[in-house]
């Protein structure tokens with residue numbers, strides 16, 4: 001008899017088709033209407049009860065029952081794509097210009113539906129599994145909106161994962177503790193009177209001030225942050241100027257701050273304020289700094305991470321279970337769920353050795369689809385193990 005928690009050929013084909021269909025029709029954060037409709041149809045195909053329209057486009061689906069003191073466990077997939085024009089040349093490439101599943105969320109949805117199919121086949125679930133299809137992971141914090149809509153009510157633990165090209169197919173990285181960073185955004189608006197390029201003494205040059213500031217910001221991490229605390233300050237956007245013979249009256253800088261320790265985070269905020277203010281005095285410009293708090297860090301629960309480790313062992317064998325020795329400075333809004341209930345977020349190895357530069361968030365991103373059954377089986381096993389262990393406790 002085949003293992004009922006291992007996807008068979010038929011399920012594999014079903015998941016691959018789902019991934020490719022979703023890949024062809026990516027949608028941006030909070031606009032995942034067609035995606036939600038498709039996922040809802042697939043859940044209906046499996047005969048799984050579910051609720052649509054949570055936080056706009058989110059879905060919560062339910063397998064099993066929570067009665068006689070049984071527990072409830074959630075599994076989460078994200079649904080949104082990125083504002084990128086795809087250049088993979090894949091036969092199932094995005095049909096929508098400027099929008100692409102360049103992070104693998106199409107794969108996450110296929111995996112969770114695969115896990116749903118596997119769990120649905122279980123004769124007796126010792127509790128309830130809640131499948132969360134969440135909008136807006138890349139932007140807008142969909143997790144927070146789903147939680148506000150009440151999806152965690154009565155849920156005891158949560159599992160999720162992300163496709164990761166830094167690991168090979170057949171590897172799952174499970175790490176207790178902090179694995180993802182604080183992600184905060186900043187915007188600095190530099191303003192001056194503007195003027196004639198040939199008469200700098202009559203104006204204040206916002207471009208020179210901005211250039212100085214960009215260079216100075218590099219010392220926030222290099223010279224002002226404890227070197228044992230990982231941190232990043234990146235200016236990702238700079239806009240200013242209208243013509244070569246005009247002194248710009250405005251430059252706007254936008255960037256992100258990634259930190260893994262509260263002390264380093266607050267220190268960088270403080271130094272950023274000081275530097276933005278200093279430019280005002282140095283270059284006679286007006287400066288305005290806006291700091292926008294982003295996602296909190298993902299901190300995996302020790303006990304739940306142990307359940308995830310067992311599930312990973314059962315799925316890919318001892319040798320396939322990896323650790324993640326250093327945190328990623330990427331952000332992940334799975335962290336919001338972890339502020340309410342314990343959980344564990346893992347990485348599913350999906351490297352394409354033939355495509356060394358197909359990085360996440362790039363127009364040529366792709367992953368090895370053999371990760372789909374691995375993710376499906378892992379998620380199903382996490383849910384089952386958690387419920388079984390909770391029933392014994």
Ligand code: NI
Nearest residue numbers: 103104105162
């Ligand atoms: Ni992602």
